[in-house]
Amino acid sequence: MNKNDIITLKIEDMGIDGEGIGKIDGMTFFVKDAVIGDEIEARITKLKKNYGYARVEQILKSSEFRTEPKCELHRRCGGCQIQAMDYAKQLEFKENKVKNNLVRLGGFDADFVDSVTEPIVGMEEPYRYRNKAQFPIGKDKDGNIIAGFYASRTHSIIPVKDCMLGVAENREILDAILSYMRECHIEPYDETTGRGLVRHALIRYGFTTKEIMVCLVVNGRKLPAQNVLVEKLQVISGMTSISININQKNTNVILGEQTEAIWGQSYITDYIHLRDCTNFERTGKAISYHISPQSFYQVNPEQTEKLYSLALEYAGLTGKESVWDLYCGIGTISLFLAGKAGHVYGVEIVPQAIADAKDNAKRNGFSNTEFFVGKAEEVLPEFYAEHKNEKTDMLHPDVIVVDPPRKGCDEKCLETILLMKPERIVYVSCDSATLARDLKVLAEGGYEVKRVRAVDQFAHTTHVECVTLLQRKDI
Structure with missing residues (x-):
C-alpha cells in the first residue's frame, strides 16, 4: 500500500477524536468523518509502520448510525467532529470514552468502572446550545473580509456566520461587524505579517436575560470610527455590552489582558x-x-x-x-x-x-x-x-x-x-x-x-x- 491508494474499509470502531477505525491486510486505518458501521472507499493520506490515516472518498453502504447533519460545513470545519453520527450513538461513544480512559490511563478495573459509572446525561435538543462564540476575522483568496472558524488543524478560515451550535443572533452581529469593516476600510489581522487590526469577534448571549455582548479583539490601542460600529450593533435586540480587547502579541491566545467598554455595560447578566x-x-x-x-x-x-x-x-x-x-x-x-x-x-x-x-x-x-x-x-x-x-x-x-x-x-x-x-x-x-x-x-x-x-x-x-x-x- 502507498499514499493516495484507494482502499475499501468496514468501520468497526471509533477513535478518541471521533475518527472511524477500520482494518485491511493487518493495517489499522483512522478515517475522519467515517461513522462506525460504514462501508467506504478511502484514500490513504499517511502511512506508518502498523497503521495509517485516510479520508472518505465514497460511502458504499451507510451505517445505521449515520444521520444527515444540519450543517453543510461539518466536514470542513474543525468544530463538529461527529455531527454525522446519530445523537444516541454519540452519547454511547462519549460514555465509553470516559470508561476506557479510566481503565487504560487510570489503571482501574473495568468491572469496578462499570459499577461506579452512572448513565451519561444527554440533551433534549443538541443544537443552538452555545452561549459563546469566538469568530476569527480574515480575508478569503479574493481579498473579501470574512468571519468564520478555522478548518481542522489549520488557521485557514472557513466562512461561517450561522453555526448550528450557536445562537441565531450571531449572523446579524457578524453582518454588522463585517459591514463596518468594509465601510470604514478596517483591515483584519494577518497572522503571517502581524499587520491589520481586527483579530476576533467574541459574542456572548444570556439565554435567560437575552442580553448580548460583543467584544472585538484588536491588534491596536483603539478602534477607528468606532461610532459607526456602535450604531450598527446597538439596534440589535438585546445588545447590552460592546467592547474592545487589546491583543498586540504574536500569539494564538485569543484575548489580551486589557478590555475597554465602548458602549453600554462592561458585562452581561445571566x-x-x-x-x-x-x-x-x-x-x-x-x-x-x-x-x-x-x-x-x-x-x-x-x-x-x-x-x-x-x-x-x-x-x-x-x-x-x-x-x-x-x-x-x-x-x-x-x-x-x-x-x-x-x-x-x-x-x-x-x-x-x-x-x-x-x-x-x-x-x-x-x-x-x-x-x-x-x-x-x-x-x-x-x-x-x-x-x-x-x-x-x-x-x-x-x-x-x-x-x-x-x-x-x-x-x-x-x-x-x-x-x-x-x-x-x-x-x-x-x-x-x-x-x-x-x-x-x-x-x-x-x-x-x-x-x-x-x-x-x-x-x-x-x-x-x-x-x-x-x-x-x-x-
Whole structure:
C-alpha cells in the first residue's frame, strides 16, 4: 500500500477524536468523518509502520448510525467532529470514552468502572446550545473580509456566520461587524505579517436575560470610527455590552489582558436555574452572574444546570461544611455550594474572574464565601505550609471541589489536597484522559472513587464533561 491508494474499509470502531477505525491486510486505518458501521472507499493520506490515516472518498453502504447533519460545513470545519453520527450513538461513544480512559490511563478495573459509572446525561435538543462564540476575522483568496472558524488543524478560515451550535443572533452581529469593516476600510489581522487590526469577534448571549455582548479583539490601542460600529450593533435586540480587547502579541491566545467598554455595560447578566439550592428555596430566584469578556462561564446553559446539580449532589452538603472550590472562575459552582455549606473558599488565577466572583456573591446575598487570586497549585500549598499547625476548617475542609482546565490538576495541587485530607473530593473534568491520570494519584493517596457520571456539554463534538465523587477510605 502507498499514499493516495484507494482502499475499501468496514468501520468497526471509533477513535478518541471521533475518527472511524477500520482494518485491511493487518493495517489499522483512522478515517475522519467515517461513522462506525460504514462501508467506504478511502484514500490513504499517511502511512506508518502498523497503521495509517485516510479520508472518505465514497460511502458504499451507510451505517445505521449515520444521520444527515444540519450543517453543510461539518466536514470542513474543525468544530463538529461527529455531527454525522446519530445523537444516541454519540452519547454511547462519549460514555465509553470516559470508561476506557479510566481503565487504560487510570489503571482501574473495568468491572469496578462499570459499577461506579452512572448513565451519561444527554440533551433534549443538541443544537443552538452555545452561549459563546469566538469568530476569527480574515480575508478569503479574493481579498473579501470574512468571519468564520478555522478548518481542522489549520488557521485557514472557513466562512461561517450561522453555526448550528450557536445562537441565531450571531449572523446579524457578524453582518454588522463585517459591514463596518468594509465601510470604514478596517483591515483584519494577518497572522503571517502581524499587520491589520481586527483579530476576533467574541459574542456572548444570556439565554435567560437575552442580553448580548460583543467584544472585538484588536491588534491596536483603539478602534477607528468606532461610532459607526456602535450604531450598527446597538439596534440589535438585546445588545447590552460592546467592547474592545487589546491583543498586540504574536500569539494564538485569543484575548489580551486589557478590555475597554465602548458602549453600554462592561458585562452581561445571566442566571443558572439550579433548584436544589438554598438560594432558590429561600427566595424563589435563580443565582445571577455578571459575565465579562474574559470570564470563564460554561458555554451550554441547559447542561450546566445538570452538571452543577450533580456536583452539588456529590458534595453531600448539610449546611455546616467548609469547602474549597479550586479553579472557581467567576464563582459559578462556588455560589451553589455556598447555598448549602458553612463556608466556601474559591481560588482562580484570573484577577477579573475573582472580582466577578466577589461581585456575584455580594449581589446574590452570600456572606459565607471568600475568594483568592492565584494558581491553585500555588495558593493551596502556600496556605497549607503557612497554617499546617493550626486547627482551622480552611486547613482541613470537609469537601474540595476541583474544576480544572483540560490539562487537569497540577501535581503540587494534588499533593496538597491529599495533605488536607477532605472527607470528599468532587472532580469536575472537561478531559477524561487527565481526569483518569489525576484519579489514579488520588486513589493511591487514600481515596476511593464512588460515583462517575458524564454530561454531554458539547454535543456533536468529541468533548465530554464528567463529574466524579471520591471519598476518603478511612471514613
